[in-house]
Every structure is written in structure tokens, then in C-alpha cells.
Amino acid sequence: MNNSLKPDPSVIGGVPVAPLAFLPDAAAVFDKRAGRFAFLADHGGNLAPYMRFLADLTASQARLARELPSPVPIPSDRVELARASRMPPIDRMALATDEGMHATLDRFLAEVAAVEMPEQARLALSAVTASGIADRHWLLENILSDRIPEDSAAPHLFVGAAVQLHLARLAGTLDAAKLVKIRTGTCPTCGGKPATSSVMGQAGIESTRYATCGCCATQWNEVRVVCLCCGSNAAISYRSAETGEATVKAEVCGDCKGWVKILYQVKNASLDPIADDVSSLGLDMLMKDTDFRRGGFNPFIAGY
Numbered sequence: 001m002n003n004s005l006k007p008d009p010s011v012i013g014g015v016p017v018a019p020l021a022f023l024p025d026a027a028a029v030f031d032k033r034a035g036r037f038a039f040l041a042d043h044g045g046n047l048a049p050y051m052r053f054l055a056d057l058t059a060s061q062a063r064l065a066r067e068l069p070s071p072v073p074i075p076s077d078r079v080e081l082a083r084a085s086r087m088p089p090i091d092r093m094a095l096a097t098d099e100g101m102h103a104t105l106d107r108f109l110a111e112v113a114a115v116e117m118p119e120q121a122r123l124a125l126s127a128v129t130a131s132g133i134a135d136r137h138w139l140l141e142n143i144l145s146d147r148i149p150e151d152s153a154a155p156h157l158f159v160g161a162a163v164q165l166h167l168a169r170l171a172g173t174l175d176a177a178k179l180v181k182i183r184t185g186t187c188p189t190c191g192g193k194p195a196t197s198s199v200m201g202q203a204g205i206e207s208t209r210y211a212t213c214g215c216c217a218t219q220w221n222e223v224r225v226v227c228l229c230c231g232s233n234a235a236i237s238y239r240s241a242e243t244g245e246a247t248v249k250a251e252v253c254g255d256c257k258g259w260v261k262i263l264y265q266v267k268n269a270s271l272d273p274i275a276d277d278v279s280s281l282g283l284d285m286l287m288k289d290t291d292f293r294r295g296g297f298n299p300f301i302a303g304y
Contacts, residue, residue: 018208021188023176024217026168030062036275044279049118054278054300056115061165064104064111071100071166073173086180090170090190090216096140101166105136108162124154131155146193146214146297153303160215160299167216179220185228185260185295187213188220193297194228194260196273197251201266209262212273214297219273227251229258229295238262241282247271248280250287258295259287274298 037055044051074089082089095101109129117125128139139159142148148156171189179188187194195214199207210219211228226233228251235254240246247268252259261280263271277298284294284304 018205018221019176020181021176021179021218021220022210023171023174023189024168024219026065026165026172026217027062029168029217030058030065030165033272033275034058034062036270036272037278039270040275040279047279047281051275051279053115053117053121054275056117057112057161058275060108060111060115061161064107064165065169068104068107068165068169071170071173074170079174079178083178083180086182088182088187088189088191089174089179090167092144092190092192092215093141095163095166096137096144101140101163102136104166105140105159105162108165109158112158112161121154121157125158128155128158143215143299148299148302150303156302157299160302163215164217164299167213171216171218181220184222184226184231185211187211187216187218189213189218190216192216193295195296195298196261196263196277197222197228198263198265198271198273199224201269207266214274214299227253227256227258228260229253230256232256239283239286241280241286248276248283250283250292252287252292257292259292260294260296274300277301 034055037051037058041048041051041055079089109125113125139156143156143160143163167190174189182188182191185194190213192213192215194211197209197211199209209222209224211222212219222228225236227236230253232253232255237252239250239252247264249262250259251262261277261283263273263276265271278300281304287294
């Protein structure tokens with residue numbers, strides 16, 4: 001079941017209640033993201049070539065989201081067991097050896113070969129395409145564990161994009177009403193880390209915060225002014241790379257020394273949780289000079 005991001009929240013005592021989660025319509029998510037990357041490429045300065053590459057790569061994700069055979073839905077008994085156990089219904093680690101995941105990876109690698117890209121990226125794509133099953137398992141396990149070794153960011157970018165495609169389509173087969181809150185900073189659909197969080201602007205959820213999974217694109221409700229890395233609210237502060245009214249900030253935790261970007265869609269509805277994470281790399285550069293560590297996971301930023 002797909003849930004579009006046009007909420008019709010239940011009302012208790014006349015007060016709208018924000019839904020726990022919105023599940024992705026994969027084709028729509030990637031279409032919108034590709035458009036945002038393309039816009040940012042036209043206004044991206046030094047990042048423009050990379051933004052154009054990601055626009056084309058994301059457009060490939062959108063095409064395949066429509067063309068690939070529908071993923072096999074998660075069995076209802078597995079969904080019910082996950083709900084009863086307060087666990088996500090998608091078992092990430094099982095996907096590293098899943099035939100459907102590997103078929104998606106194969107198709108994506110073939111599709112993205114037509115995209116214009118830097119030579120380093122082309123070499124990485126060729127290496128992944130030629131890799132054996134053991135290497136592919138390793139690459140998939142890293143992405144599905146929300147970790148990317150610093151010395152192999154390029155091959156993980158392509159595998160990460162394939163995982164995004166497969167997981168978003170799989171998440172879209174679920175019923176958001178059957179999801180349960182896991183814990184702060186954990187996707188209720190697949191158990192992944194957020195890429196970023198967003199302060200929303202849509203009717204019914206104005207100024208409510210939703211985190212966006214860096215892999216499956218589920219958006220789930222999180223309390224504001226709470227660290228998405230450790231759950232503490234004792235020492236939260238905000239930093240930005242802009243001098244004016246910033247629409248992208250680093251939410252910084254003085255307790256665990258983690259930080260995750262927060263996007264203010266309530267001020268700019270065109271912000272995308274993944275694309276604008278990449279476009280705000282200046283903020284990452286700023287935070288690298290501090291004692292804080294990035295907590296958000298985005299396969300398109302690894303290596304920067």
C-alpha cells in the first residue's frame with residue numbers, strides 16, 4: 001500500500017494527530033528528487049557537475065521504479081510478528097543475499113551505464129558490474145548496515161542507489177498503519193538511519209518533524225529538539241553555514257557529539273531530504289572542523 005505525502009490525519013478532540021509514517025511511492029519520490037537535483041545543478045556552483053550526475057542517476061531510479069517487476073510483498077505473518085515485537089517488517093540483513101535485491105542491482109548497473117559520469121565513477125561502475133558474488137555481498141552488507149568505508153565510496157554509491165530503489169519499492173508494498181515506533185532515529189519500516197529530518201509545511205502536519213530513511217525513503221515522525229543519534233534532548237543546539245535565515249541546519253547533540261541535518265520545508269517546500277543534503281555539503285565541511293560526528297546516512301555524500 002502506498003501512502004502519498006498528503007496527510008489526512010486522525011483528529012482527537014479537534015486536534016490533528018500526525019501519522020507515525022508515510023511510505024514512499026518510489027517512482028514519485030525519485031522523479032521529484034531527480035528534478036530537485038537538476039535544479040540544484042543549475043544553481044550549484046562547484047557542485048554542479050556532481051548534481052547533474054546525481055540528477056541523471058536518480059532519473060534512472062525513477063524509470064526502473066516503473067519498469068521493474070513488482071517486488072514480492074513481505075508476508076503478512078512476518079509483518080504482524082514484527083509489529084508485535086516492535087521491530088521493522090523489512091529484514092535488512094536478509095537482503096544482502098536476496099535474489100530480488102541482486103536482480104535490482106544487476107538491472108540498475110546496466111541502466112546507469114548510459115549516464116554521463118566522471119572517469120572515476122565510470123571505473124567504479126565497471127568494477128561493481130564485473131564483481132563476483134562475494135564482493136557484491138560485502139558492498140550490499142555495508143550499505144544495509146549504514147556504513148561505507150572511506151576508501152571505497154565510489155562503488156558504494158552505485159550499490160547504495162540500487163538499494164534505495166529496491167527498498168523504496170518494497171516499503172511501498174506495506175501498510176503504514178501496521179508500522180510501530182521502534183526507537184528514536186530508527187526507521188520503522190527497515191530499521192535504517194535517517195539521512196536528514198524535515199520540519200514539514202503540509203496542512204495537518206505543519207511544523208511537525210519527520211525523519212527520512214537514507215535507504216527506503218520512509219518518512220517517520222520524530223519529536224523536535226531531540227537528538228536522532230542518541231535520543232537525548234539535554235544539550236541540543238543548531239549550526240548553519242549561512243549567515244541569513246538558513247533552511248538547512250545541523251542539529252547538534254552535546255551529549256553524544258552526533259549531528260544530523262534538519263531541513264525546514266515549512267520555509268521552502270522544494271527541499272528534498274537527499275538532494276539538499278548533498279547540496280549543503282558546505283555544512284558538512286564546517287562540521288568536520290569540530291568534535292562532532294555526522295549521524296545521517298546518505299550514500300551520495302560518502303567520500304566528501
